[in-house]
Amino acid sequence: MIWQALRLSLLVVSIATLVISVAGTAFGYLLAKKKFQGKDLLDAIITLPMVLPPTVTGYYLILLLGKRGLLGKPLYALTGWTVTFTWIAAVVASTVVALPLMIKSARAAIESVDSDYEIASYILGKSEFQTFFRITLPLAGRGILAGIILSFARAFGEFGATLMLAGNIPGKTQTMPLAIYEAVVSGEDERAKWLALILTGISVLVVYLTNRLSRPKGKR
Amino acid sequence: MLEAHIKKRLGNGNGNSLTIDVTVRAADGITVLFGSSGAGKTTILRAIAGVTTPDEGRISLNGSVYFDSAAGINMPMQRRRVGYVFQNHVLFPHLTAAQNVLYGADSDSRAAARERVRELFTLMEIQNTAAHYPHELSGGEQQRVALARALATDPLLMLLDEPLSAVDVATRSRLLEEISAIQKRSRIPFLYVTHNQSEAARLGNAMLVIDEGRVLQEGAPLEVFNAPRTAPVARIVGAENVLVGKVLNHSSEDGTTVIDIDSCKVEIPYNGLPVGSQVTVGLRSEDILVSREHLTQTSARNVLPGKILSIIKDVDKAELVVDCGVDFKVSITPATVRTLNLEVGNNIYLLIKARALHVLA
Numbered sequence: 366m367i368w369q370a371l372r373l374s375l376l377v378v379s380i381a382t383l384v385i386s387v388a389g390t391a392f393g394y395l396l397a398k399k400k401f402q403g404k405d406l407l408d409a410i411i412t413l414p415m416v417l418p419p420t421v422t423g424y425y426l427i428l429l430l431g432k433r434g435l436l437g438k439p440l441y442a443l444t445g446w447t448v449t450f451t452w453i454a455a456v457v458a459s460t461v462v463a464l465p466l467m468i469k470s471a472r473a474a475i476e477s478v479d480s481d482y483e484i485a486s487y488i489l490g491k492s493e494f495q496t497f498f499r500i501t502l503p504l505a506g507r508g509i510l511a512g513i514i515l516s517f518a519r520a521f522g523e524f525g526a527t528l529m530l531a532g533n534i535p536g537k538t539q540t541m542p543l544a545i546y547e548a549v550v551s552g553e554d555e556r557a558k559w560l561a562l563i564l565t566g567i568s569v570l571v572v573y574l575t576n577r578l579s580r581p582k583g584k585r
Numbered sequence: 586m587l588e589a590h591i592k593k594r595l596g597n598g599n600g601n602s603l604t605i606d607v608t609v610r611a612a613d614g615i616t617v618l619f620g621s622s623g624a625g626k627t628t629i630l631r632a633i634a635g636v637t638t639p640d641e642g643r644i645s646l647n648g649s650v651y652f653d654s655a656a657g658i659n660m661p662m663q664r665r666r667v668g669y670v671f672q673n674h675v676l677f678p679h680l681t682a683a684q685n686v687l688y689g690a691d692s693d694s695r696a697a698a699r700e701r702v703r704e705l706f707t708l709m710e711i712q713n714t715a716a717h718y719p720h721e722l723s724g725g726e727q728q729r730v731a732l733a734r735a736l737a738t739d740p741l742l743m744l745l746d747e748p749l750s751a752v753d754v755a756t757r758s759r760l761l762e763e764i765s766a767i768q769k770r771s772r773i774p775f776l777y778v779t780h781n782q783s784e785a786a787r788l789g790n791a792m793l794v795i796d797e798g799r800v801l802q803e804g805a806p807l808e809v810f811n812a813p814r815t816a817p818v819a820r821i822v823g824a825e826n827v828l829v830g831k832v833l834n835h836s837s838e839d840g841t842t843v844i845d846i847d848s849c850k851v852e853i854p855y856n857g858l859p860v861g862s863q864v865t866v867g868l869r870s871e872d873i874l875v876s877r878e879h880l881t882q883t884s885a886r887n888v889l890p891g892k893i894l895s896i897i898k899d900v901d902k903a904e905l906v907v908d909c910g911v912d913f914k915v916s917i918t919p920a921t922v923r924t925l926n927l928e929v930g931n932n933i934y935l936l937i938k939a940r941a942l943h944v945l946a
Contacts, residue, residue, distance in 0.1 A: 484636050485675045487662045489689040489738055499688070503679045 367559055369536050370544035374521065377452060377540055381459040381520040385467045386513050392464075393471025393509075394497065414526075415465035422462055423529025430457065430530065454531035455538050459520035467516040474508025475501060511578050518571045522564070587611040587742055587774050591632045592641040595625070595798075605629065605639075605798035611742075611774040614790035615765070617806060618778045620821060625798040626778040627672075630744045633776070634669050635662030646742055646774075668735030668743040672750055674727045676719035682706075682730045683715040689737035705733040709763070725756035729763075736767070743768070743775045749784060761787050782810060783865045783945040786827045794818050811912040816897065819904060819914075826868040826914050827945065832860050841886065841939055849910035852886040853942040865945040870904070870916035874936035877925055885936035889913075893931045896922065907935060 396408055414422045430437040432447045441447045448454050478501055486496040502509070524542040531538035533547065541564050548557035589609045596602045605625045609616070618626045631637045633644055635651065638659060644652040646667075651660045676685050686705055690698040706712045709729040714722055722730065728748055735743060745764070749757045765788055768775045779785055785792055789806040794813075802809050802818045810827040813819040830844035830851065840855045844864055853866055880888060891909035903922045905915040913935060927933070 479675075481671060481673075481675045482677060484662075485669065485671065485677075486688070488634055488636070488665075488667060488669045489734070490663050490666070491688075492663060500677060504677075 366535065366544065367556060367563070370539055370541050370560065371563060373452060373455075373536075373539065374541040377455045377459060378517060378520045380456050381463065382513060382517045384456075384460050385464050385516045385520065386509075389464055389467025389512065389516065390471045390502075390509060392468045393473075393512075394475055394501075396468070397472045397475040411468055412465050414462050415469075419458075419462055419523065419525025419527075420529055423458060423526035426458060426461065426526060426530045430454075449530055450532045450534065450538060452531070452538055455523075455527045455540055458526035458530045459523040462523050462526050463516040463519035466519055467512045470512025470515060471505070471509050474505035474512065477508065478504045507578055511575050514571055514575045514578070518568055518575075521567065521571075587633070587644075587646050587776070589629070589633055589644040590642040591629060591639045591644065593628065593632060593637065593639045595628060603798050605632075607793075607795065607798065607800050609633075609776070609793060609800075611776050611791070613772050613774060615768050615775040615777050615788045617785045617789035617792040618776060618795055619780065619785050619792050619806075619809075620795035621780055624795045626795050627746055628798075629795070630669070630746055630776060630778060633742070634667050634744055635660065635665050666738060666741045668738060668740035670728070670731050670735050670743070670745040670748045672747040674719075674731040674748075674751075676727060676730055676734070678719055681716055681718055682711065682722065682726075685719070685730055686734045686737050689734045701737060702733075705736055708767075709733050723756075724752045725760065728752055728760065732764070732767070736771070741773055743771075743773060745775060745777045747778055747780070749779075749781070757784075764788065782822065782825065782827045782867070786810065786829050786865050787863065794821055796821055808912065811914050812894065812906040813904075813914070816899065819897075826870060826873075828866050828868065828911060828942075830864055830866065832856075832858050832862050832864060834860060847911050849889065851889075851937070851942065852939045853944070854940055856944055866942045867945045868913070868937065868942050870914040872938070872941040873913060873915045875905070875915060875917055875921065875925065875927070876934045876936055879934055880936065883936060884938065886939040887935075887937040887942075889935045889937065891933060891935055893927060893929050893933060896927065896929060898922070907933065909935060 392411060396404065427434065427449065429435050430448050432438065432441050432449065437447055448457060482500050482504060483496050486500045491499070522542055527540060528543060533539055533543045541560055545557055545560045545564070548560060587610065591605055591607055593605045594602060595605065603625055605628055607629060609629060618629060620626050628637060632639050639652065639654065641654045642652065650658050651665055652658060677688065680688060683702060686702045687698060690701045706715055709732060711726055711729045711733070714726050714730060719727055749760055752760060761784060777788055785806045791803070792806040792809050793803050794801045794809060796817060802814055807827060807829065810822050813822050828846045830846035833843045833845045833850065835842045835855060835857065837855060841852045842855050843850055843852055844866070858864060874885065889909040891907040891913070894906040894908050894912065897904040898919055902916050903919050905917065907913045907915055915935065
């Protein structure tokens with residue numbers, strides 16, 4: 366039971382972190398560099414999951430993706446499949462909840478890069494795309510990596526939205542935090558202890574790594 | 586040939602605004618944009634490079650249009666093929682010197698690009714810096730790498746924004762000669778922003794004095810420095826005469842060095858520089874005496890005959906421009922103009938102490 370939950374958690378979090386890293390950096394770049402109409406509104410909407418209780422985020426996700434949801438209904442009509450109560454729902458829930466952390470970190474990291482470097486690159490004939498990967502990303506790399514680790518940690522501990530959207534099905538959607546909850550509720554103290562210890566251990570490791578990465582190494 | 590007409594209104598947020606309205610032409614050679622900070626010089630360079638978009642105007646280089654507000658043309662900076670040297674060099678901190686230059690060397694083959702980088706490092710005499718990161722280099726080395734990087738793209742125009750302001754005096758003099766040599770070899774227009782008279786005098790084939798976004802005077806640097814046409818220009822270029830000459834000979838016994846300024850021989854304090862080397866000397870306009878007669882029994886080592894070209898009178902002073910083979914700015918009181926009865930076209934003598942002439946860095 367313990368290993369099943371750990372394995373599922375790691376699978377869910379790995380995919381979520383991958384999606385968050387790419388989408389978060391892209392949104393971060395968009396918000397840091399571009400001027401467009403509705404920018405503040407977009408910023409507010411993608412920050413929302415950070416300030417809302419996860420259960421509320423989960424509720425909205427059901428409204429959006431559930432069998433009778435805004436997107437879920439046509440999807441179900443088309444394929445006969447629905448995301449709710451599958452492990453993919455757990456991925457969606459942790460992605461949505463942890464994404465704002467990544468966007469905030471990536472935006473701050475990208476904004477901290479002196480734009481003269483990018484201008485110098487453009488003048489040297491390089492496109493925005495080339496400049497992003499060869500100049501901006503390496504120079505913002507430390508902050509972006511810290512953001513990835515932070516959102517990994519957040520996704521790893523995701524409980525509320527996952528419970529709402531994916532349910533609590535052992536072996537199918539029961540991630541570590543859900544398994545701990547169930548163990549405590551059903552009085553399985555030993556199992557709860559070990560699950561909590563493993564989760565704490567991984568979180569400590571992650572925070573330790575974040576601190577190491579965010580410390581400036583030598584002069585830049 | 587660069588032809589740029591740029592109009593742009595800049596606001597700095599706290600009510601102050603500056604309107605840039607200039608026409609800049611630059612042919613093969615070094616054209617200096619001279620002015621104090623905040624005059625709009627950097628904005629002009631940025632508009633030409635395409636970093637900022639003018640409100641109005643037209644920018645073209647060798648007939649190809651970079652920007653034309655009327656025709657709606659605004660070529661992206663990637664395609665303008667200009668070399669840009671920043672005041673603080675802006676080398677990429679995560680790349681070595683060689684990688685920085687290679688970054689700009691856009692060539693069909695990797696090998697050709699590497700060869701180009703090697704050439705540039707040899708030209709700039711910075712081979713030993715290749716594997717080092719920017720923060721490990723001295724100010725002079727950083728600026729050489731920045732120059733090499735700008736040249737690596739084979740630019741059609743070079744824009745240099747106070748490239749020597751963060752470099753020590755000794756290195757500055759060498760870099761000046763190198764920049765001049767690079768320009769002669771590349772035969773493309775260089776636009777050089779500075780507020781340093783010595784740099785302007787030694788490098789510039791032409792100079793534009795910029796103040797509050799406008800061109801106040803255009804001409805050869807020495808001509809402008811030594812004969813400012815209006816009071817604002819005189820204020821910007823300062824009260825100093827700037828003269829460029831060559832060391833002719835030294836007399837350690839007399840403690841003097843004779844320099845030749847456009848075949849006008851002037852004694853300055855002994856400096857021990859090699860004979861034939863170029864020197865820039867400054868002379869404050871109020872340190873020059875004016876005489877109607879040719880005085881001989883005087884402590885002034887230089888008594889130069891000349892003709893008054895212009896007299897600009899102010900409340901407390903009068904600025905003369907006197908042609909002695911080279912033009913000198915002379916600042917005297919209106920009383921002297923009256924008592925000596927000075928008029929444009931008069932032949933007079935200038936008395937200049939050797940020690941009033943000082944070598945500029």
